[in-house]
Amino acid sequence: MKALVAMSGGVDSSVAAALMKERGHEVIGVTLKLWSGPGGEAPTAGCCTVSDAEDARRVAAQLDIPYYVLDYTGDFGGGVVDRFVADYAAGRTPNPCIECNRTVKFDALLSNLDDFDCEVLATGHHARIEVRERGPVLLRGVDPDKDQSYVLSMLGRDQLARLRFPIGELTKTQVRAVAAELGLRTATKAESMDICFVGRRDYRSFLHERAPHAFAPGAVVDTEGRRLGDHQGVAGFTIGQRRGLRMALGEPRYVVDIDPGTATVVVGTRDRLAVSELELSAVSWVGEPVSGAVTAQYRAHGEPVGATLEGSTLVFETPQEAVAPGQTVSFYRGDEVVGGALIAATAA
Numbered sequence: 001m002k003a004l005v006a007m008s009g010g011v012d013s014s015v016a017a018a019l020m021k022e023r024g025h026e027v028i029g030v031t032l033k034l035w036s037g038p039g040g041e042a043p044t045a046g047c048c049t050v051s052d053a054e055d056a057r058r059v060a061a062q063l064d065i066p067y068y069v070l071d072y073t074g075d076f077g078g079g080v081v082d083r084f085v086a087d088y089a090a091g092r093t094p095n096p097c098i099e100c101n102r103t104v105k106f107d108a109l110l111s112n113l114d115d116f117d118c119e120v121l122a123t124g125h126h127a128r129i130e131v132r133e134r135g136p137v138l139l140r141g142v143d144p145d146k147d148q149s150y151v152l153s154m155l156g157r158d159q160l161a162r163l164r165f166p167i168g169e170l171t172k173t174q175v176r177a178v179a180a181e182l183g184l185r186t187a188t189k190a191e192s193m194d195i196c197f198v199g200r201r202d203y204r205s206f207l208h209e210r211a212p213h214a215f216a217p218g219a220v221v222d223t224e225g226r227r228l229g230d231h232q233g234v235a236g237f238t239i240g241q242r243r244g245l246r247m248a249l250g251e252p253r254y255v256v257d258i259d260p261g262t263a264t265v266v267v268g269t270r271d272r273l274a275v276s277e278l279e280l281s282a283v284s285w286v287g288e289p290v291s292g293a294v295t296a297q298y299r300a301h302g303e304p305v306g307a308t309l310e311g312s313t314l315v316f317e318t319p320q321e322a323v324a325p326g327q328t329v330s331f332y333r334g335d336e337v338v339g340g341a342l343i344a345a346t347a348a
Contacts, residue, residue, distance in 0.1 A: 002026045003164065004118040006109055007060065007067070009052030011186040012124030012167055014059045015175050018182055019166040020122050021063055028116050029060040029067040032108060034076040034100070035197045049196075055186055062184065072108050079103035081197050081210075088207050088235040089214035091258035092326025095151075095300075096195055102154045110162060120164050127152055128168035129160050136160035138286050138337040143171040150297050153330035153340025154284045207235045218263025220247070223256065223272055234260045240273055240322025254322070274319035276348060278329060280312045280341035290338045294331040298323055298343065304332055312341075319348070 003025040005017040021027045031053050053069060060067035080100045087094035109121050126141030127149040135157045141147040155163070167175050179187035198206045208215055215233030222228055229247055231237070236244070241255040245267060254273055257266035295304040296314060306317035309331060323346050330340040 001120060002116075002118045003028070003120050003122050004109065004113055004116050005029050005065075005122045006105070006124070007031050007056035008124065009049075009055035009059075009186065009189075010124065010191065011179050011184070011189050012126070012175055013056070014124070014184050014186040015170075015178050015182075016122050016124040016166045017059065017065065018063055018178070018184065020164065021065060023166075025120075027063070027065045028118060029056065029063075029065050030109070030112070030116075031056045031067075031069050032105065033069055033071045033073060034104065035081070036073055055189070059184055059186060062182075070108070070112065072104055075104050075108060076100065084197075085207060085210045085214075087326045089211045089260065091234050091237075091260040093238045093324035094326045095328055096197075098151045098154075098328045101151055106155065106159060106163075110159060113162065120162050122164040122166055124167055125152060125165050126168060126172075127165050129163060129165055135287060139168075140332075140335040140337075141165075141168045145301070146172045147301075149332075149337050150300055150302075150328070150330045150340075153286070153328070153337050155286060156284065157287050160286070204236050208233075211235060214260070216263050218265065220245070220265045220267060222253075223266060223268040228267065231263075231265050234258050234263055234265060237265050239324035270321070272348075273321040274348060275321070275323040275346040276316055276319045277346070278314040278316075278323065278343050279345040279347070280314060280329070281344040283312060283339065283341040285339040286337055290331065290333070294333060294338065296329050296331055298327055298329040307331075312344075314341075 003020050005020055005027055007013045007017055007029040017027055017029055057067050080096050083099055084094050084096045125148045126143055126146040128139040128141060129136050130139055138149060138160060140149045176187055194200055214235035218231055219227050220229045220231050237255050237258055239255055242252060253267040254270060255265060256268040256272045291309055294307055294309050296307040297304045308315045325343050325345055327343045328340055329343055331338050
């Protein structure tokens with residue numbers, strides 16, 4: 001079977017390519033160029049730097065497989081960067097890496113399979129696909145510390161049928177051991193935690209360049225509406241934020257609400273962060289729609305919690321803290337991902 005392998009230049013995708021070749025597939029490596037600065041320059045931090053592409057190219061050469069770079073900067077700018085800016089300006093908290101998976105990476109790569117005469121796409125995600133009687137299902141990776149099923153919850157069965165996650169059965173330690181055994185240059189490469197289009201600077205400076213209107217001064221008030229101070233723009237805040245409030249109030253205060261319409265930031269005590277119910281949008285299902293008892297995860301490495309799902313409403317068994325509109329929530333039954341959604345609104 002001929003396989004297209006997404007190669008980011010990291011150890012996970014390097015080993016994914018190596019394992020696909022070892023399993024007898026004819027492998028082609030590709031890297032997506034997703035972001036460039038105003039002058040066309042590549043990012044200097046994050047997952048898409050020039051050095052990352054060079055690492056991917058050299059690993060491909062070492063594995064003796066063809067390698068290509070595909071330019072998707074236009075799709076990424078409109079589908080991810082513009083969305084990131086708009087969400088913060090609207091008082092939401094986006095996850096650009098999930099949005100990149102949702103709107104660019106998988107759609108782009110799966111649509112390119114025929115161009116390369118490939119049958120399947122492989123990536124270096126820590127997740128598993130298992131074919132059952134009802135079709136392919138998406139499962140957590142075996143390494144709980146590196147599991148990435150949360151960021152893949154928008155995938156459906158048709159996509160899973162053409163996907164492979166070769167390292168999903170391995171721990172990160174085992175992945176690095178395989179890379180070291182093969183002598184791959186990425187064996188000890190550190191993981192990047194930066195947003196590629198923001199880099200190592202504060203994301204607020206990036207937002208200020210792109211959406212200066214989101215930095216109109218406004219009021220900081222308490223939950224009773226009393227004015228406590230002023231701020232320089234709602235885009236500089238996120239639900240649950242404690243640091244950077246620059247207020248001496250005698251006890252810790254957190255951002256509990258953001259109203260971009262009036263440029264108001266509401267702060268309160270920790271107990272005001274508790275959320276019992278979510279209103280969902282962009283709900284997607286891996287297979288058939290699900291209702292009733294699920295476990296829900298609303299952070300990349302957060303602890304899954306019990307909940308009840310009914311239509312576009314999710315109710316937690318116990319209140320959760322600092323859940324922000326704009327985030328993704330993924331639904332599980334056991335280790336199986338059954339779907340996911342964006343958080344449109346929260347309620348106490």
